[in-house]
Amino acid sequence: MKNQHLNQGDMKRSNLTPLIRVENLSFDYDKKGPSLIHNISFSLNEGEVTLLMGASGSGKSTVSLCLNGLYPEAVEGYSEGNIYFRGQEISQFEKGELNQQIGIVFQDPESQFCMVTVENELAFTMENIQTPREEMASKMDDVLEAVGLTDLKERPIHELSGGQKQKVALASVLLLEPELLILDEPTANLDPVSSLEFVELVNQLQKDRGMAVFIIEHQLDDWISFTDRVLALSREGELFADGSPDHVFQKYEKRLVSEGVHLPKDIQSSSLHPATRTTDDLGGETVSIQNLDFKRKKKTILSEVNFSLYQKEFVAIVGENGAGKSTLLQVMAGILTPNKGNITFLNQPLKQWGEQSLRQKMGFVFQNPEHQFITDTVYDELAFGMKLNGTPEQEMKEKIDELLRHFQLQNHLWSNPFSLSGGQKRRLSVATMLDETPELLLFDEPTFGQDAKTTEELMSMVLELKNKGTTIVFVTHDMDLVDQYCERTFVLNKGKVAFQGSPDELWKKEEVLVEARLRLPYRIRKQRTEAGEVYDLVR
Amino acid sequence: MISSVNPALKMVAILIPGVLLSFSFDIFTPLAYLIFVVAFTFMFSNIPVKKWLLVFTPFVFLALGFAWMTMLYTSEGFSGGSVLFEFWWFEVTTGGLMVGISLALRSLCFVALSLMFILTTDSTKFMLSLMQQFKLPPKLTFGILAGYRFLPTFKHEFEVLRQAHRIRGIGRAKGVKGRIEQFRRYAIPLMANAIRKAERVAIAMESKGFTGETDRTHYHHMTIGKKDWAFFASIVGTFFIVIITSYQLGYLNIFGRQF
Numbered sequence: 001m002k003n004q005h006l007n008q009g010d011m012k013r014s015n016l017t018p019l020i021r022v023e024n025l026s027f028d029y030d031k032k033g034p035s036l037i038h039n040i041s042f043s044l045n046e047g048e049v050t051l052l053m054g055a056s057g058s059g060k061s062t063v064s065l066c067l068n069g070l071y072p073e074a075v076e077g078y079s080e081g082n083i084y085f086r087g088q089e090i091s092q093f094e095k096g097e098l099n100q101q102i103g104i105v106f107q108d109p110e111s112q113f114c115m116v117t118v119e120n121e122l123a124f125t126m127e128n129i130q131t132p133r134e135e136m137a138s139k140m141d142d143v144l145e146a147v148g149l150t151d152l153k154e155r156p157i158h159e160l161s162g163g164q165k166q167k168v169a170l171a172s173v174l175l176l177e178p179e180l181l182i183l184d185e186p187t188a189n190l191d192p193v194s195s196l197e198f199v200e201l202v203n204q205l206q207k208d209r210g211m212a213v214f215i216i217e218h219q220l221d222d223w224i225s226f227t228d229r230v231l232a233l234s235r236e237g238e239l240f241a242d243g244s245p246d247h248v249f250q251k252y253e254k255r256l257v258s259e260g261v262h263l264p265k266d267i268q269s270s271s272l273h274p275a276t277r278t279t280d281d282l283g284g285e286t287v288s289i290q291n292l293d294f295k296r297k298k299k300t301i302l303s304e305v306n307f308s309l310y311q312k313e314f315v316a317i318v319g320e321n322g323a324g325k326s327t328l329l330q331v332m333a334g335i336l337t338p339n340k341g342n343i344t345f346l347n348q349p350l351k352q353w354g355e356q357s358l359r360q361k362m363g364f365v366f367q368n369p370e371h372q373f374i375t376d377t378v379y380d381e382l383a384f385g386m387k388l389n390g391t392p393e394q395e396m397k398e399k400i401d402e403l404l405r406h407f408q409l410q411n412h413l414w415s416n417p418f419s420l421s422g423g424q425k426r427r428l429s430v431a432t433m434l435d436e437t438p439e440l441l442l443f444d445e446p447t448f449g450q451d452a453k454t455t456e457e458l459m460s461m462v463l464e465l466k467n468k469g470t471t472i473v474f475v476t477h478d479m480d481l482v483d484q485y486c487e488r489t490f491v492l493n494k495g496k497v498a499f500q501g502s503p504d505e506l507w508k509k510e511e512v513l514v515e516a517r518l519r520l521p522y523r524i525r526k527q528r529t530e531a532g533e534v535y536d537l538v539r
Numbered sequence: 540m541i542s543s544v545n546p547a548l549k550m551v552a553i554l555i556p557g558v559l560l561s562f563s564f565d566i567f568t569p570l571a572y573l574i575f576v577v578a579f580t581f582m583f584s585n586i587p588v589k590k591w592l593l594v595f596t597p598f599v600f601l602a603l604g605f606a607w608m609t610m611l612y613t614s615e616g617f618s619g620g621s622v623l624f625e626f627w628w629f630e631v632t633t634g635g636l637m638v639g640i641s642l643a644l645r646s647l648c649f650v651a652l653s654l655m656f657i658l659t660t661d662s663t664k665f666m667l668s669l670m671q672q673f674k675l676p677p678k679l680t681f682g683i684l685a686g687y688r689f690l691p692t693f694k695h696e697f698e699v700l701r702q703a704h705r706i707r708g709i710g711r712a713k714g715v716k717g718r719i720e721q722f723r724r725y726a727i728p729l730m731a732n733a734i735r736k737a738e739r740v741a742i743a744m745e746s747k748g749f750t751g752e753t754d755r756t757h758y759h760h761m762t763i764g765k766k767d768w769a770f771f772a773s774i775v776g777t778f779f780i781v782i783i784t785s786y787q788l789g790y791l792n793i794f795g796r797q798f
Contacts, residue, residue, distance in 0.1 A: 070745055096750040104746045110692060111736040112743035114685035116663055123758030124681070128748035130756045158691055172747060335702045356708060364706040370731070371703040374724050388708045418731060432707070 017087065018043035019180055019212050020067060025081035027062055027072060037062055039081070040239040042231055044180065049206060049213045049226055051245075054233035055260035055451045056422050060216045061107075063233070064182045067214075068102040069093065100129050103173030107185040109165035118144075118160075118168050119153050125172040139175060146208075147171045147201060161321060163194025167201065174205070180212045187219070189448070191321050191477045193517040196222055218451050220264045221522065234259055260453030265480070265522040274523065277487050277502050283311025285347070286440050286471040287332060292341035294324075294331055294495075301327045302495045305341070309440070314462075314472045316482040316503075319492035320517040325475045328492065329442050332473070333364045346439060360389065363433030363441040367448055369425040373417040378409055378428060381417055385435040399435065407431045407461070423454035430461060440471045447478055459485065483507075483521035491516050541584045541655060545767040546665040547672040552771040553652045556778035560645055565792035566637060568785045569644035575777050576651040586658045594658075598650040602643040610639035641792075662687060668761040678751035685740050689733070696732060700725055 021043050028035040037059045044050055054060045065071040069090045072079045083090045090098055106112045115121040122140050131139065144150045147167045152160065157168060166186050173181065183202065187195035199222040206213050206226070215223055230248045232241035232255075240255060241248045249256070249267050256263055285308050292305040301324045309315060317325050330336040332343065334350050343350040346361065366372055375381050382403055386396045404410045407427040412420060417428055426446065433441065441462075447455045463485070466472050476482065482489055482503050489506055491499040493516040499506055506512065507524045520528070541549070560569060580586065613635035623631045663684060670680040704724065785791040 065742065065746075068746060070742055074742055074745065096745075096748050096752075099746050099748045102746075104743075106739065106743055108736075108739060111739040113688060114681055114740060114744050116684075116688060120663055120758070124744075124749070125747045127755045127758060128750070130754065133756055133758065133760065136756075136758050158688065169743075176748060330702065333706065335705055355705075359706065359708040364703075366699070366703050366706075368699075370728055371700055372707065373728065374704060374707055374709065385708060418727075 017046075018084075019046045019086060020044040021084040021087075022067070023082045023084075025063075025066060025079065025083065027059070027066055027077055027079040029075060029077045031078055035078075035237060037066075037233075037237040040233070040237070041081075042239060042242055044212055044214055046179070047210045047212055048228045049215070050229045050231060051215045051217060051220065051223055051227045052231045052233060053218060053220065053256070053261045055235055055453060056218070058233045058235050058259075059237045060233055061184050064104060064184050064214065064216055067180075067182065068104065069098050096128070100176050101178055102180045102182060103176045103178035104182040104184060105166065105169045105173055105186045107188050109162045109169070109189055112169050113157050113165075116156050116158075118149065118155055118157060121157060121168060122172050122175060125175045129176060131175075143171045143174050146174065146205065161194065162190050163198060166190065166194075166198055170198075170201070170205075178211060180214060181206075182214045182216070184216045185218070187217075187222075191517070192479065192519040193320075196519065199223060218262050220262060221266075224264050224266070232256060232259070232261065257452075260451045262452040265526075274483050274504070277504065282313055282487075283469060285309070286311055286313075286345070288342075288344040289332070290342045290344075292331065292343065293339045294327060294336065295339050296327075300495055302331070302338075305497055307490065307497065307500055309471050309473065311439070311469050311471055312466060313488065314466050314486050315474070316486040316489040317473065317475045317492060318477070318479070318482060318489055318516070318518060319498075323492040323516065324495045325492050326444055329364075329444055329473065329475050332440075333362060333442055334358060335364075356388070359385075360436050361439045363438040365429055365433060365441070365443045365446055367445045369429035370418060372429045372432060376416055377414050378404075378417060378420075379413050381428060381432055382435070385432065389435070391435075403431045403434060422450065423457065426450060426454055426458060427461075430458065434465075437465070437468055438470055440473070441465060443472070443474045443476075445475055445477065447476065447481065455481075479519055479521040480523070483523055491518070540659075541580070541770065542659040542661075543766070544659075544770045545668055545672065545761060545763045546660050547668040547761075548763055548767045548771055549656060549660065550665075552774040553656050555775050557649055557652055559778065559782075560648055562793050563645070563782070563785075563791065564638055564641050564794060565785065565790045566641050566644065567788065567790035568781055569641060569648050571781045571785070572778060573644055573648045573651060575781070576648060576655060579773070580651065580655045584655070584659050586654075591654060591658070594654060595650060598647065602646040602650075605646055606639040606643035608639075609642050610635045613638050664759065664761065667757070667759050671757060671761045672763065674753070676751065677749075677753060677755065681744065681749065685737075685744070689736065692736075693729070693733070696729060697725065700728060 023041050025037060025040050026035045027037040040063070052060055052063065062071060065074070066079060067083060067090075069083075071077060085093070085098060085101065113121050115124050119140070122143065123136060126136050126139065140153075141150070144153055147170055149164065149167055149171060152164060152168075157165060160168065169186075181202075187198050190198065202213065203226050205211075215227070217223060220227075224245055227245055230241065230243065230245045231239060232248065232252065234240050234255075241252045243251075245264075249263065253263065253267065287309040289305055289307055292302060293300070294302040305328065317328060319325050327336065331338050334343075334345075334353070345353060345358070350358075373381060375384055379400065382400045383396060386399065391399070404413065407430070409424065409428060409431070412424065417425065420428060430446075443462075446458060450458070459481075462472055474481070474486070486503055488501060489499075489503050490497055491506065491512055493512075498516055499509060499512045503521075507520055512518075513520065519525075556572065560572065563569065580591070581588065610631055611629050613632070621633055623633060623636060625631070666680040666684050669675045670677055709721075782791065789797075791797075
């Protein structure tokens, strides 16, 4: 099936003139040093699905914005080389004309709308391209039906879920009736089931409308089945692979891994094996929660939560967006106070802990590392906790040196934390929690939107801490990660603990998985497909 | 209904009496007009009385504060009349008292007029009508609308930031210096994020074909019809009727000059 599809792609390519032709494109924000994107050339063909991979920070998004002519003008950057749309140089198009041919859905669901309601946002697009008013209503209804949002027409966008927001973004772009649809990591901020729904929707729309699709992504798995061609961008901003998926993954496997790209799990499946889930050598109890209730403005967020956590344990809290996962983590960290119930931390009620000693024994890593930075340099950031605790100067210096080495931040000692790269920010945000080895370390979706290399680095640091005796708690959507690393997992559904136990047990409980909108990890899906069981959560 | 009146014209209708009222220093004019505005608000809109009072009441106290201060510190031009009472070094005259009460009533008129506008106007439609009726450039109106969307996000982000700082061991700021330091710590990440988001939205808008040009079609066609002029006439007309009545009864006082 897949091969057949590929052959079609090959045929399309040879017969048609390219929709987009990029020749020797270079781009940078300033003229100093090597450019961000360096001398790349490629074509996108009519009706073809092309996927661009590359580690975060390699300039993937920049390429997409160069294609529709928004860059370099929008950011006052410099570019060289030529881009042709159907044989015509893009600078010859009038302002706004090219944007109608090329629609883009961006990564961040929060910042791609300018109107309050779905209806007005869709109208905005049609007004831009001067659709006559009489035609607007019917066009809007058609597109809403195509993406399955008819019921949400009059809702304010900020009340929708991430998945719904991305569908609104897709709908408003479809109203342009573009020849090329660019998707810039559209599912990076979505939970797994919403993400799969979005991918399938794009697949369907592409089949119905036959437009070319250009996908920028580092989580390839769901896209790869209908991708005709794959491009790969290196950290230096050079294009090093261009061809059919099978060809590229065979030929460039090593290079891709070293570039920090998530390979499709089809290829790396040999290295995917579950954690050895031993519960024998666990230490004493770290946290115990009894009959916990939490309400926000009379709305129950958590109810009747009961569980204990032990030393040397790696636990995942999973569930749909809005199930109360982050709230539970914040209650455990003592930054939210429960309405009912008891939390004991190291055999002492959480309420009785002094703020300072509590923060020494417990760490919390936020989803967005930037939220945690409070000083102007990496050094001060690391020293902050120790200064607060009155650690002697000499000891502090040694500790900071050790942390810098360990987290590979030696060269950035005096950099501003905000100027670091994504991976470096993530590492620093963890390092700031480790001035003393904590007993409990809480993570709120730490691997969201991170590339393979950053995720891998993070996981090895976490495992090291776990082996030292720290209890690790992850709130995550990544079920492969749960399968690979966790001893136990808690499923939250509508504020209640719907399941607790070993992940292996969870994979058998289809009811729980469907209810909480969870996907099976790739390893299990593959096993089941091989055994002939058809398992798909979305339908 | 007031909520269906063209927002741009509604704004003008409210601004005219709002500005002109500032010149009348007697008690009768603002009082009569205030009664009219409040009655009009409740007759032609379905704003819950409770909600209206909740917003209005704090301003009553503010207005009383204004009146008290004005009464004590009336400039000599207005402080005619007999001395009512004295304490410490203050002398309260009938003129001062009049000016004070008038100021309070005028402030309440502004508040009532503003509430009538704010509680019955959809911000999106207001912007669209400014663009369609008053030819405000789309760049500006859609810019403001995009900014308006950020308000809830901003609040959420501030909350997260506060929590993150608590995790790092920073408690509540103490003293003025601590507060300034805390403000600086919050401001940088908040600003950094806001700028990044604004940039993203701008790019998303442009990529949907927005050019900032005025040649665009309109989904919500904002018009000015008979009903809108009727609203305008009743708000502005009543104001002049009140002024004329006040003049004929001999109350009217503009900038201290009795007519």
